[in-house]
Amino acid sequence: MQENVIVCTSPHKTFNMAGLQISNLIIPNERLHRAYAWMLTRDAYPKPNIFALVATMAAYGQASPWLEELLAYLEANRDFIAQYLAQEMPQIGYYQPEGTFLAWLDFSACGLAGEKLQEFILQQARVVLNAGIIFGAEGNKFMRLNFACPRAQVERALERIKMAFDPIKMK
Incomplete structure (x- = not known):
């Protein structure tokens, strides 16, 4: 069962970052990961901007005291x-x-x-x-x-x- 699990999270509510439109997906199953990556490319989903990536890394890595x-x-x-x-x-x-x-x-x-x-x-x-x-x-x-x-x-x-x-x- 674990091989079919996809974990989806985002920093939106916790860190008040909804406007950055970024989320995290953990897809350990390689087949599901490839299918998801293909769907993103097929549907032309944009990659997150650099600001969103840096803000997310800062939120998860340095914001524990604030949280x-x-x-x-x-x-x-x-x-x-x-x-x-x-x-x-x-x-x-x-x-x-x-x-x-x-x-x-x-x-x-x-x-x-x-x-x-x-x-x-x-x-x-x-x-x-x-x-x-x-x-x-x-x-x-x-x-x-x-x-x-x-x-x-x-x-x-x-x-x-x-x-x-x-x-x-x-x-």
Whole structure:
């Protein structure tokens, strides 16, 4: 089985390098490697530019201290959200993320769902969240909060959401 495994990774999310359009593929099987190389040539995929190569090597080779600081910062923001919601808005459910910087917020208790929920948060709280509905009908009462930002921004977003929902008196 291992001879048919292809490992695909990229530095995009970890190192905020999406604009560089580079990824890494590990293809130990020589036959699969040749087929992949042929497909790249056939479809005229460009080779990565030198800037992307150097940036990727620097990210993987020299950015460990920065990454450790980033992860600690994100964990602190994640924990702040959990604490704030528990104390200030216990009606909003919270699902702690396991591998992303996007917190799942459950607005089931507010009586709004789907587009109405998204519109309410945008218009009343003036906060942009990702709608959970994009993941299927089960997500229509959920929103995703990106916490890969300054703590003050996370605090401001949560305070605005709290003020917007306060008059509603969630169930």
